Amino acid sequence: MARIKLTGYSDQVSVCEGETVRFMVSAEGASNVDAQIVRIIHGDEHPDGPGFIEEVIPSDAAGSYAVRRQFVDSGSRADVDDPQGLLDIAGPITIHAFVYPTTPMKGRQAILSRWAIHETAGYGLGINTSGHLEFWVGDGDETDAIAAEVPLVHHTWYFVAATYEPGSGAATIFQQAVVNPYNGRLGKVAPFDHRSRVRQPLRVKPKGGDRPFRFAGALMHADVRGLFNELRFNGKIDRCGVHGRALGEAELEAMAAGDEPPADGVIARWDTAAGYEENGIGDVIRDVGPNGLHAHGTHRPVRAMTGWNWEGRHDDWRVAPEQYGGIHFHDDAVTDCGWEPTVSWTVPAGARSGCYALRVTAHEGEDHIPFFVRPAAPKGKILFLAATNSYLAYANEMIVHHAPVAQAIVGHVPILSAIEADYYQDPEFGRSTYDHHSDGEGVCFSSWLRPILNLRPKWRSSAITTTWQYPRDLSIVGFLEHNDYEYEVATDHDLHREGIDLLRDYNVVVTCSHPEYWSERALDALEDYVADGGRLMYMGGNGFYWVVSSTDGEPHVMEVRKGEAGTRAWQANPGELYHQTSAERGGIWRLRGRPPQKLTGVGFTTEGFDFCRPYRRMPDSFHKTAAWILDGIGDDEIIGDFGLALGGAAGLETERYDLNLGTPPHALLLATADGFSDNYPGVQEDILFNHHGLMGTQNPLVRADMVYFTTRNHGAVWSTGSIAWSSSLPSNGWDNNVSRITKNVLDAFGRAGSLPGSEFVEEEKSWR
């Protein structure tokens, strides 16, 4: 029997009563699927826990649906809006651009083209299979081309142009590097002479027709999937344009030096540095010529990138936008699969808030497409905040396959699943912010509008060998369910959109195990909520760490720029740390003066994945203001030496109390876990001088701290300082000391009014 592959995504991260969510399903090996709305209660299938638990929700969406394979048309590009066909070749023409190829040897790529591969028609300026700049034309049957004399060198800025006169067939190629000490991989010292001017007659006349003029790709057609993007270009394109006459060498030389193209004969003049506003720049590439032929990006070409004329003095596009005309295109970028909807569901009145999924099955094939149902208006007292930003950051992460150091980071041998091995053959759904694009650049956009294989309730991370993010967080959901707490669910996306109003009516907000990625608006809302009397149960590690942002109206695409410091899978290139969607400085919040300690009392201190450790009580846990948290726990009791994640409640990624980083001075250190191996190094952002002894067995910073403090108006924060805490909850049928402590806190935080122990505010009178 053929293997059945089912997958899909939802068009909404979260919905509430009366709203409709659509599901795009793709199937291989099946033409029909059974669909069912389910509520997800637990995910982790580790034998020490309750296993996977779902609850079927009777709905009008349930039923059988016809499905087909849906394809992904990947590769970021931009298409020009040209209804009059001004860019069709009619007379003499010049195409010019500043380009920065990153994979010139990766096969044919189209930089600027009006070319249909399946028709062999049109024209294109690009890179040929031997890495040379080439201008080609096709008459519907045959092609002809003119190429530069020397190949393009990767990571080098060039001014390139091609001129062509259809009458005589005369064509020229013009190529010249624009190297300064900052803008490329190599400086002037490397004695390349990149200049090439070639003249040659072309024997084929290009055929016109209705085709898009495209940046960084060309059109292709296949019967099974229709039109799609091919000849995908990797690299940056800066200012470029099309001229209605063959420009002379002197004119091109002036343009290579940065002059504006001559006004006479401009058809299009794309000023890639135009359009920067206070809050960033969108997907439109502006034509500042007479015809307004703007180009519209697909799969979010990366902007706010340094251009050919970047002088290295300013690292922020807001200071010198004219030096930030670079637009980076990637052949594997995907921010919206654009599939046809298969199933839709309108959330009925009275539907319970929670973690939901559309379950699709066909024979042995099965998939859960997750989404969240938030309350239309708060009813309960407990809000579980799903870390959807962090889910996106890790979406389709494949670090084991790409990074030689992955096994050294995790400290063990990864455990691959069949789905992962399979997906690796064709990573068609795009990558995570932990991966690199095929040209080695870090991935800075991640989108909800694509199948996300690891955002599935049963998924286990290959690198970490346990659950991670969403499936792990379901252990917290399972805990709430098992103990019959009345909780409601909202997401990072909802908090970003609605702000503090989303939280105000809840007595307590429960976070996920690894809420690592935060937008400023969401972080402000949570901080204001806590400052003003809200209560936060932060059962996680390495939270509130990276800066993320999104464009208003397009919340499904998240931007992150990693750089300068922090435990990071990649590093933004010099000058490229500022977000294009929000104009913010990217990187870690700590470097923007907002370490996580200021909100939660703890902040990232170490990570390791070989084994987890238990906590032991610290003296503060015997103070009456906090002793109730450890009610029922023995004085020397070992806390959490069990769990579904590597056998302990403290580990994976952990955090520490640190007054210098903003832990409130009255915070109590209730418990600490230590005894980690050397696979738990101190985090990079704490290191000034690197020296021997920064690893777990010799570094006092390598530990997990449980911290408690109160805020104004009966507010409070309780932090566990460890990701693994969550997966110790289900052990022994949810009956264990980790579960007990969590219940103690949640019972107290869930009640309005003063907190237990809050009256013991006077100093000790110690007689002992």
Place this chain on the structure above:
Amino acid sequence: MSSAEQVARERERQALVGRRRLLPRVPARADRTLHRRRWPLSKTTVLHLGGRYNPKTLGRERLITEKAPLWWFTFLSLALVVPLLAGTDKMLTIASTFAIYASINLMWMLVMGTAGIFSLASLAITGIGAYATCWLTINADLPWPLMFPVGAVVGLFVGVIIAIPARRMDGMYYALLTLGIAEVCRAYALQAKWIGAQSQGSLSGGGGFIPEDIRFTQTGQRIGYAAAFVLLLAALAVYRAVNGQRLGLLLRASQKEDEAVSESMGIDFQRARLAVFLISSAGLGVIGAFYAGYFRAASLSLFGVDLLLLLFAMIVIGGLGRAEGAVIGTLLVTIVDRYFVDFGAKRFLFIGLLMLASVLFTRGGAFGLRDQWRELRARRRSQRRAARTSRHGAVSPEEAPEIADKAQIYQRRFDHNQRAHLKSLITDDLIAEHRRNPTGLHSEELERVMLYFRKAELAGKYCVYAVKPFAKYRIVALSGLPGVPPRVVDDRVYPTVDEAYHAVFLRRVNDLRSS
């Protein structure tokens, strides 16, 4: 240090690598426009110039990437000029014969090489063309310029007839059949009355393009050779047009693949084969007409097995499947056959020896020798390197220029040193420690060994594969290449992760020890 040691040191010293430039390069002027000229109506450039950066200096260089046109130009110029200017009678005759035979061979090669049809009737088609046109000039006063189109039509007609069985028969049987056709033609020409009462089945006294009065003068000979040279050029043009363009590409694609595969890809293999066969038959008819026009006669030798075998020898010696081979083979054999007539039968023995040597020692005839020589050199070089580098796994000075990233060269040295040290740490106790506790706190020695394993390159790196999570695990190795899935290393299944971890550890220890 004793002097003996010093001598030994000296002897062990690495020979230096690097080579002076001996041949001049085309000057590369980056500041000037390069005019790429093309042949009229063609996409082929006159000079195939390629630019590159010299990897030693990053300096610009201009290379002729495709030298064959230059060689052709030189060869053909010499072939034209030398006999015409310096030619004796004998030389001019030999040159003309060479040009005619080479033209026949080129057409024949299209049939055998390009179309893949083992036809031995090519010479017979030429013969029929010659007889037909010669007879028509004698009996129907056909003017000589019309001989060529008539020859083409006759050749095409005969080609159609011979092509019919080719759809059904293949290989040896078809070869025998076509040999039979040639023999039938010979027997017929010998006996047919309408050919005339001429002696021994030959026609003579036909029309020709060299005026009768100067035919046997040097001028006549020169005109004859010039015409034969034009014929050769035309044959080369046809060969190139068929073999190098669409038809030839199609057929070569289908020879590489299975015929059925190419059919399924939409290549009409049989049709393309037939087209090539007919084109070459028409060409052979024209050559027959030329023969008749040149000699004003048609002789029975055109149907003879001896000439057929001589032509075959030319192709074998030159190398089947390349125009250069056909021409060079023809030149060699024609010279031996015609210039050394005085040697008598011995020269045929020599041709036989040449053929034997070509079959035994070359892979593509005389013209494949250059590639063969290069391969031999590459093989010898890699053998020598293998012998030298097996000592330390270090990179030799000869190898270094081929490694673009010099950090890789150091990485090899680093790995060698690391492995040497780590090997000394591996003991039974260490292995036992890992078995007891694959993921716990480890001794410094074990942790050091494991860290080296974890940091290894991706290609071939082991991972555990969960066949069934928490129940069945296997070991796989990563490809290290994007899109290439991991490979399963063996069929063993482990019930727990710890057992799989330990199995991976044992494999890595084994790899380390055997490295």
